[in-house]
Amino acid sequence: MSRPGPPTASAAHRPTPVAADPRRTLLLAAAVTFLAFLDATVVNVAFPDLRRAFPEVSLPRLTWVVSSYAVLFAALLAAAGRLADTLGRRTLFLGSTLAFTLTSLAASAAPTAELLIVARALQGAAAAGMIPAALGLVLAHTAPERRAAALGVWGAAGGLAAAVGPTVGGLLVEAWDWRAIFLINVPLGLLVCWAAARAVPREPRTASRLPDPVGTAALALGIGGVVAGLSQGEERGWADPAVVVLVAGGVLASATALHRSRRHPAPAIDLDLWRAPVFARANAGSLLFGAAMYAWLLTGPSYLIARWDYSVLEAGFGVTPGALLAMAGALVVGRRVPARLQWAAVTVGSLLFAAGALLLWGWADASTSYAQIFLPAGLLGGLGVGVTLTALSTAASATLPPQRFAAGTGLLMTARQLGGALGIAATAAVLTGAGDHWRGVFLLAAVAALGAAAAGWSMRAGGGSGRAGRAGGVRRSR
Numbered sequence: 001m002s003r004p005g006p007p008t009a010s011a012a013h014r015p016t017p018v019a020a021d022p023r024r025t026l027l028l029a030a031a032v033t034f035l036a037f038l039d040a041t042v043v044n045v046a047f048p049d050l051r052r053a054f055p056e057v058s059l060p061r062l063t064w065v066v067s068s069y070a071v072l073f074a075a076l077l078a079a080a081g082r083l084a085d086t087l088g089r090r091t092l093f094l095g096s097t098l099a100f101t102l103t104s105l106a107a108s109a110a111p112t113a114e115l116l117i118v119a120r121a122l123q124g125a126a127a128a129g130m131i132p133a134a135l136g137l138v139l140a141h142t143a144p145e146r147r148a149a150a151l152g153v154w155g156a157a158g159g160l161a162a163a164v165g166p167t168v169g170g171l172l173v174e175a176w177d178w179r180a181i182f183l184i185n186v187p188l189g190l191l192v193c194w195a196a197a198r199a200v201p202r203e204p205r206t207a208s209r210l211p212d213p214v215g216t217a218a219l220a221l222g223i224g225g226v227v228a229g230l231s232q233g234e235e236r237g238w239a240d241p242a243v244v245v246l247v248a249g250g251v252l253a254s255a256t257a258l259h260r261s262r263r264h265p266a267p268a269i270d271l272d273l274w275r276a277p278v279f280a281r282a283n284a285g286s287l288l289f290g291a292a293m294y295a296w297l298l299t300g301p302s303y304l305i306a307r308w309d310y311s312v313l314e315a316g317f318g319v320t321p322g323a324l325l326a327m328a329g330a331l332v333v334g335r336r337v338p339a340r341l342q343w344a345a346v347t348v349g350s351l352l353f354a355a356g357a358l359l360l361w362g363w364a365d366a367s368t369s370y371a372q373i374f375l376p377a378g379l380l381g382g383l384g385v386g387v388t389l390t391a392l393s394t395a396a397s398a399t400l401p402p403q404r405f406a407a408g409t410g411l412l413m414t415a416r417q418l419g420g421a422l423g424i425a426a427t428a429a430v431l432t433g434a435g436d437h438w439r440g441v442f443l444l445a446a447v448a449a450l451g452a453a454a455a456g457w458s459m460r461a462g463g464g465s466g467r468a469g470r471a472g473g474v475r476r477s478r
Contacts, residue, residue: 024199025141026150029134030157031192032097035185036127037161039069039104042169042181043120045301045316049178054113060232063428064117066298067421071227072124074417075220079211079268081132081410086210086266089133089140090200094193096129101189108182119182132410137200139397139409148394152334155390156327164323170316212260215268219257223418225250230425269414270407273400278343278459279408282396283415285346285455289388290419292353292448295427296381299441303360307438308368321375322356322382329386337391339398345391346456350449353384357446361439388452389416395459423448 043066050065051057084092103122110116135154142150172180229246236243261267274280304310304318329349337345356377363373393412400408423444430440 021199022138022142022146022150025137026153028093028192028196028199029138030154031188031195032093032100032130032134033154033157034161035097035100035188035192036130037157038164038168039123039127039182039185042172042184043069044297045169045312045319046173046178046181047298047302048305049173049312050113053178057113059432060428062113063298063424065113065120067227067424067428068117068121069124069127070294070417070421070424071224072121072220073128074414074421075223076125076128076216077132077410077414077417078219078270078407079216079410080128081136081407082211082266082270083129084133084136084410085404085407088202089136090196090202092129093133093137093200094196096126096133097189097193097196100126100130101186101193104182104185104189108179108186128410131413132407135393135409139400147397148337148339149335151394151397152331152390155330155334155386155393160323160327164320167313167316167320170311170313173312209266211266212264212268215257215260215264218253218260219268222250222252222254222257223421225253227421227425230422230429233429270404270411273404273408273411276399279396279399279412281455281459282346282392283412285350285388285452285459286392286396286412286415287419288448288455289350289353289392289452290416291423291426292350292357292419292445292452293385293389293423294420295423295441295445295448296353296357298424298427299431299438299445300378303438304374308370318370318374319378322378322380322385325379325382326386329383330390331386333387333390334394337394339394342391342395342398343456343459345387346395346459347453349384349387349389349391350453350456351384353381353388354446354449354453356380356382356384357442357449361442361446384449388456391456419448 047062047066050062051059054062080092080096100123103119103126107116107119107123110119138150138154139147168184169181172184225246227250229243229250232246233240233243257268258271261269261271274283300319301312301315304315305312310318333342333345333349356379359377359380360373393409396408396412426444427441430444431437
């Protein structure tokens, strides 16, 4: 019998993958998700204080404190998903979390609105790396039968951030000022980096090429141009040359990114993933629901402060019950709803959100009773957020092979953040226009949520297409 020869050089130097603890990995992924969404909710409740801090800055321009984060987040998520597969999820997780921490520090020290907007944009770019790397780690190190529950916990982390964000933000703004809402990210971010460096092992890369830099830049410019044009249209006039150039240029740049992604070996947008019908429809639902959710998140606290004379702290407590129900809804969907019924969860959750927005639309001027109007609307909306977002993530991930988890997650989150950026821009346009501003925003959120419900309903025809989805998703593995 011949003896096996010595290992070859390549085999001897090939790293042996080390399995990460699924619970620790999930905890760290939930932590960075908490950071990303805490920052969004805290900024929303502090927006009135920002307006007082920078009275010379117009409202559409100041909304870029929120929009710049959402735009860079949306523009870079898809490329960041592939970057996680190329550099390694652990590497991108650590690097982007550290960058998020440092840019939070920069935002807290910004002396002008312009520098604050720049710091927020860099925060959004860092968050774009955190989320797909984190969720890719969770999906890769969690058994298939446990992934839905893990996604529920991950979604609940965003709900928890939404729950405590307004209250914590209100307390910080009351005790200090808006700068504290960014400074709080610094110790949390450093703690996550330290824990991840110890708990998450290195893993082999699943892609060899970096994403197309030209396509990535075109996508960022495209999204930024469209959002900037929409946010400035009401103030400057829709026929203003600058507005027309921004919107048209944004559409052209986005089309360029899509065109390059069809042919480039390492595309900025992995279009092959859209071959899976459920994944494509989940992206459409995520886009529409993102617009509805971000319009509500920006408007809710400001509505309580401006129309009902709530303090910042009172407004923070006012939106907390709905956020708590969002967390509960995410956990229930992740643990109790089977994969074949995720389309129903998307549909029902979106309808619940739309019902809450329509309640406020119908009664925004008729009553100032928190218990009769805002509380039930907030509970409906919060439950809808938790149910819908978790169901969309679960349904989409079921169509992805393990080697495409990060890329697929990035693409799905791109759709949500792009919708959010458009929702914020539309909200700014409505609030600066003529007529009943608040009712217009609530109606906008309701219509977008109804569109997400329709996308969820359409997913039922592709239910159980995991095998077909995986075949389409890996047809052109790069």
